[in-house]
Amino acid sequence: MGMEKQHSMEDENSEYLYHPDILKKLDFGKSPAKFNPCISAAHPGEDWMVVRPLQRADYDKGFLQLLSQLTSTGSISRKQFDERFTQMKSAGGYYVTVIEDKRISKIIGAATLTIEQKFIHNCSVRGRLEDVVVNDTYRGKQLGKLIVVTVSLLAQELGCYKMSLDCKDKLIKFYESLGYKLEPGNSNAMNMR
Numbered sequence: 786m787g788m789e790k791q792h793s794m795e796d797e798n799s800e801y802l803y804h805p806d807i808l809k810k811l812d813f814g815k816s817p818a819k820f821n822p823c824i825s826a827a828h829p830g831e832d833w834m835v836v837r838p839l840q841r842a843d844y845d846k847g848f849l850q851l852l853s854q855l856t857s858t859g860s861i862s863r864k865q866f867d868e869r870f871t872q873m874k875s876a877g878g879y880y881v882t883v884i885e886d887k888r889i890s891k892i893i894g895a896a897t898l899t900i901e902q903k904f905i906h907n908c909s910v911r912g913r914l915e916d917v918v919v920n921d922t923y924r925g926k927q928l929g930k931l932i933v934v935t936v937s938l939l940a941q942e943l944g945c946y947k948m949s950l951d952c953k954d955k956l957i958k959f960y961e962s963l964g965y966k967l968e969p970g971n972s973n974a975m976n977m978r
C-alpha cells in the first residue's frame with residue numbers, strides 16, 4: 786500500500802462523528818451528580834481514559850460488542866457501520882459519545898444524545914438520551930455517571946429545553962441522582978413495535 790493511501794485511511798478512521806472540542810468545555814459543576822473522586826469529560830481521572838465522540842475506528846475497538854451488552858445488535862459489517870456513520874454525520878443531531886480505555890484500545894462506555902428539531906417553544910430543540918452502557922467489568926466506578934452527565938450537559942450546551950429517556954424501574958434512582966425526574970401523571974412510556 787502506498788504511503789498516501791495509508792495516510793488517508795488513517796485520517797478517515799480517526800474521523801469524529803461530531804466536533805470533540807465541545808466536550809472539553811462542559812461545566813460539570815452545573816450537574817447535580819456527585820462524583821467522588823471528582824471527574825469530568827475533560828479530566829476522567831485516569832490518563833488512560835478518554836471521553837470523546839464516536840470514531841469510524843471504533844468498529845475495531847469493540848463498540849458494537851459493548852452495545853450488545855445493552856441489546857441485540859445483529860451482525861453488522863464494516864460497510865454497514867461506515868454507511869450508518871456517514872448518514873448520522875450528514876443528518877446532524879446524532880451525538881454518539883464513548884469512553885475508551887486507551888491501554889487496550891477498547892470502548893468501555895457509551896451513550897447517545899439525539900436532537901429533535903421542533904416548532905414549539907419558539908423553534909426549540911429537544912434531546913433524547915439513548916443506548917447508555919458501560920462494559921460489565923468496568924461498572925460501579927462512576928463511568929455510567931460520567932457518560933450520562935457528559936451527554937446531558939452537551940444537550941444543555943446545544944440549547945435543548947428538555948432531555949428525555951426511557952429506563953427500567955431499577956435505574957430510576959440512578960437517573961434521579963443525575964437530575965432526571967419522573968413527571969407525575971406524565972410518565973407512561975408507550976411503544977408500538
Ligand SMILES: CC(=O)SCCNC(=O)CCNC(=O)[C@H](O)C(C)(C)COP(=O)(O)OP(=O)(O)OC[C@H]1O[C@@H](n2cnc3c(N)ncnc32)[C@H](O)[C@@H]1OP(=O)(O)O
Pocket residue numbers: 854855914915916917918919920923924925926927928929930931950951952953955956959
Ligand atoms: C436511557 C438508557 O439507555 S437506559 C439503559 C441503561 N443501560 C443498561 O441497563 C445496560 C447495562 N447496564 C450498564 O451498562 C450499567 O450498569 C449502567 C450504565 C446502568 C451504570 O453504569 P456504572 O458504570 O455501573 O454506573 P456508576 O458506577 O456511575 O453508578 C452510579 C450509581 O448508580 C447505581 N447503579 C448503577 N447501575 C445500577 C443498576 N443496574 N441498578 C441499580 N443501581 C445501579 C450505582 O450503585 C451507583 O450508585 P452510587 O453512586 O450511590 O454508588
